Amino acid sequence: MVNYQDRLNVTFSALGDPTRRAILVRLEREDGVSIKDLAKPFAIKLPAVMKHLDVLSDAGLITRTKSGRTVTVRISPEPMKAAMDWLRRYERFWSASLDRLAAYAERLETKARKKGQ
């Protein structure tokens, strides 16, 4: 089994670069962009863009399909869903736990004050 946490770290690492995030934001707005079009807004050269696309592809965040001489890039949100699931799972656990912790500590505080402590 592939380590779930390793996978999450791969996702977070891939998302940890401003150029790669800019690429994803664009792909989120437009369904299917050619690599040439994708590279246009950036001040970096095409090979550098290709490297970023490799990282995103390895993390499963994009797919590339070739048709003739054009490679089209699309976003693939599944890994981001896994990252979000991790977050929500712990949010549910801790949010409920901390609410009860606060209520219990407040009861103890009231008791301590009644005892004049």
Next chain:
Amino acid sequence: MTSLTLVRRIAARPSIVFDTLTSPEGIRHWWGPDAGPVLIAETDVRVGGRFRVRFRMLDGSEHESSGEYLEVVKPERLVMTWQWQNGEDPGESRVDIRLRPIAEGTELTFTHSLLANEETRRSHEEGWTGALDKLVRHFVKDSAPEWVA
């Protein structure tokens, strides 16, 4: 994004909140995602000491987590590692709790984070989490995961 942060303002003094966080008696009153019972609560509250807590959820499923206390500064700060026992969400994560005295009692700041690799940590420091969060939420707004994967 690699971490979850929650803040609670509690009408109780920091020392009481700290004891509630760390004592087995306290843990039995609050630990878990629903009102199911805590079955085991063991703590050895010192740096290098361990905790172990097992709880049953209302659906009957049981879950156990344990870890090591990395920092214990009563009544200000508690840092511990976190691991599930039964293989759900394998790997270790980290819980960091800070208690700050305020007029009404205590402000508790809670953070649960993945143990990040170097690159993740660096990008985290660059402060990209907000932008990423927006992007992620856009894609997963319809998903409602179960507690157990």
